[in-house]
Amino acid sequence: MFGVFCYIGMSVIKVQHISKHFGSLKAVDDLSFEVQAGQVFGFLGQNGSGKSTTIRMLLSLIHPSSGSIEIFGQSIEKNRTDILEQVGAIIERPDLYPYLSAKEHLQLFAKVRRRKIPVTAIEETLEKVGLANRANDKVQTFSLGMKQRLGIAIALVHNPSLIILDEPTNGLDPQGIADIRELIKKLAIEEGKTVFVSSHLLSEIEQVANQILIIHQGKKMVEGVTKELLDPQKRIVQIKTLNDAGTLQVIVAGSFSNYLLPRKEGIFLKIPTYEIPLLNESLIKAGVSLLGIETKNSLEDYFLQITSNA
Amino acid sequence: MWSLIQIELYKIFRRPRTYIAFGAIAALIVVIQLGLKIDGDTYAAFLMKDINDTLTVDGKVLNGYLICYILLQLLLVHVPLLVALIAADMISGEANLGTLRLLFSTPFSRTQWVLAKFIAASVYTILLLIWLAFLALFVSMWVFGTDDLFLMKSNYVVLIEQNDVLWRYVGAFVFASFSLLTVTSLGFLMSSMANNSIGPIVGTMSAIVFFTILSTLNIPLFTVIKPYLFTTHMNNWKEFFDIQVNDNNEAIHGSILNIPKIKNSLIVLTLHIILFVSASIIIIKKKDILS
Numbered sequence: 001m002f003g004v005f006c007y008i009g010m011s012v013i014k015v016q017h018i019s020k021h022f023g024s025l026k027a028v029d030d031l032s033f034e035v036q037a038g039q040v041f042g043f044l045g046q047n048g049s050g051k052s053t054t055i056r057m058l059l060s061l062i063h064p065s066s067g068s069i070e071i072f073g074q075s076i077e078k079n080r081t082d083i084l085e086q087v088g089a090i091i092e093r094p095d096l097y098p099y100l101s102a103k104e105h106l107q108l109f110a111k112v113r114r115r116k117i118p119v120t121a122i123e124e125t126l127e128k129v130g131l132a133n134r135a136n137d138k139v140q141t142f143s144l145g146m147k148q149r150l151g152i153a154i155a156l157v158h159n160p161s162l163i164i165l166d167e168p169t170n171g172l173d174p175q176g177i178a179d180i181r182e183l184i185k186k187l188a189i190e191e192g193k194t195v196f197v198s199s200h201l202l203s204e205i206e207q208v209a210n211q212i213l214i215i216h217q218g219k220k221m222v223e224g225v226t227k228e229l230l231d232p233q234k235r236i237v238q239i240k241t242l243n244d245a246g247t248l249q250v251i252v253a254g255s256f257s258n259y260l261l262p263r264k265e266g267i268f269l270k271i272p273t274y275e276i277p278l279l280n281e282s283l284i285k286a287g288v289s290l291l292g293i294e295t296k297n298s299l300e301d302y303f304l305q306i307t308s309n310a
Numbered sequence: 311m312w313s314l315i316q317i318e319l320y321k322i323f324r325r326p327r328t329y330i331a332f333g334a335i336a337a338l339i340v341v342i343q344l345g346l347k348i349d350g351d352t353y354a355a356f357l358m359k360d361i362n363d364t365l366t367v368d369g370k371v372l373n374g375y376l377i378c379y380i381l382l383q384l385l386l387v388h389v390p391l392l393v394a395l396i397a398a399d400m401i402s403g404e405a406n407l408g409t410l411r412l413l414f415s416t417p418f419s420r421t422q423w424v425l426a427k428f429i430a431a432s433v434y435t436i437l438l439l440i441w442l443a444f445l446a447l448f449v450s451m452w453v454f455g456t457d458d459l460f461l462m463k464s465n466y467v468v469l470i471e472q473n474d475v476l477w478r479y480v481g482a483f484v485f486a487s488f489s490l491l492t493v494t495s496l497g498f499l500m501s502s503m504a505n506n507s508i509g510p511i512v513g514t515m516s517a518i519v520f521f522t523i524l525s526t527l528n529i530p531l532f533t534v535i536k537p538y539l540f541t542t543h544m545n546n547w548k549e550f551f552d553i554q555v556n557d558n559n560e561a562i563h564g565s566i567l568n569i570p571k572i573k574n575s576l577i578v579l580t581l582h583i584i585l586f587v588s589a590s591i592i593i594i595k596k597k598d599i600l601s
């Protein structure tokens with residue numbers, strides 16, 4: 001077994017030109033990216049965009065049609081078992097054994113590690129995900145949210161260096177979502193873990209990830225540092241009026257036309273923050289019946305903007 | 311690997327479904343034993359009706375050894391169906407549940423998981439057989455007592471002294487374990503090809519029925535392939551109860567009439583087990599886990 005020594009800046013995941021075809025369907029198409037040690041890497045995409053297929057390829061559950069995947073500098077194809085010793089993952093739904101308890105699940109998955117997992121680690125992990133009081137209850141009595149928490153506990157019980165979480169907030173209530181968000185931050189900041197988290201709940205990724213990649217129809221749309229992609233110097237705004245067609249003509253004829261975003265519905269502009277008051281003023285001067293200018297500078301809007309252009 | 315086997319065994323014996331087969335075997339055996347205990351003499355008289363004029367048999371014909379033989383004849387045909395319930399669910403059941411991806415993303419190879427699952431399913435099969443042996447042999451010996459074993463074959467009778475019987479049952483049960491492990495491996499192969507349990511369970515049962523029919527048909531075309539069908543060999547545990555005779559037509563103590571036939575059957579069954587398990591490993595290794 002090789003030891004895993006991660007230092008900040010080291011490439012923990014290196015994906016190069018991977019593709020996966022299912023018959024004529026291209027689920028993932030020439031995807032490349034890198035995840036550095038200590039990062040919380042947000043992997044975004046709509047349902048069916050290829051996120052889970054990519055994650056399954058990272059875990060060698062699916063064989064790529066082409067391309068290569070390296071984790072901790074080793075090929076997943078050649079060093080699968082060594083790599084997976086240091087990886088914890090949940091994949092899509094939290095499917096578990098209904099006839100086993102939460103504690104039994106952790107005992108079972110602690111056993112499939114080469115090093116001995118102390119009993120206290122099982123209790124601590126259950127505590128960490130808020131299931132300590134239901135440790136001995138069978139999973140068949142659990143809600144979806146509780147199963148999701150248990151799935152995360154299974155991913156964490158062996159204290160892995162890399163944690164891959166596929167849609168970890170699925171089925172959780174707002175408090176549960178906030179708890180998982182805090183847990184991800186804690187894992188990265190306090191424990192120095194590398195977290196690869198996928199979601200279509202973009203607001204969640206926005207709050208935890210320092211690097212994001214947006215995938216659409218199996219292809220990489222954009223990748224970069226979250227703060228840079230959101231660009232606080234520029235904001236996406238939606239202009240709400242009583243007459244969109246007329247307003248659009250005013251904008252196209254004026255000096256703000258360069259900021260216009262192509263959208264099927266509504267009027268959206270990506271505009272420097274300092275120019276928003278000027279836009280407001282010019283629209284009123286032009287006699288536009290303005291209902292409001294809403295800033296839409298969230299990752300979700302960014303995501304929609306990117307994917308609607310695709 | 312040992313930890314994987316432990317996990318698989320733990321999962322098997324935590325499921326209520328596992329105990330259906332144990333319960334079914336117990337119920338069947340107890341009902342048959344009860345029936346023979348109450349009306350056994352009539353049954354024994356029916357067995358002996360054709361030879362009563364030519365042969366006088368002293369002692370207790372309907373003893374524990376004969377009861378066990380009758381039970382094995384009845385049950386070893388049906389136990390494979392009970393084995394299929396678990397074996398054919400081992401991989402496909404996990405795929406259906408969605409837990410296969412959890413197992414296959416642990417630091418063990420798919421080959422190790424498949425072998426662990428097969429070994430665990432085999433342990434279940436052997437335990438089921440031990441349960442059958444305990445009820446059919448030892449309980450029958452306790453309830454009906456022991457005496458020489460008197461068997462009516464198609465055109466001859468076999469009389470085995472009671473102190474020459476027990477080891478034959480040991481041999482028969484060991485042979486039966488190979489037969490049932492062949493069924494386990496077949497169920498396993500079916501299981502590796504599907505993502506739900508029903509198909510492999512029905513498929514395994516159908517394959518057993520289909521090949522059993524081919525094995526029993528005396529059509530020249532099928533005669534060629536018969537020696538290679540596992541179903542042809544599954545019931546050859548009975549060979550342990552065919553005994554050699556000397557020139558005076560007296561049974562030779564401790565002998566078996568056709569040892570090569572038993573050896574041949576064991577080889578064919580073992581080859582089937584190896585073939586089915588190897589095919590399962592190849593299929594699983596190549597499979598994309600999409601469930």
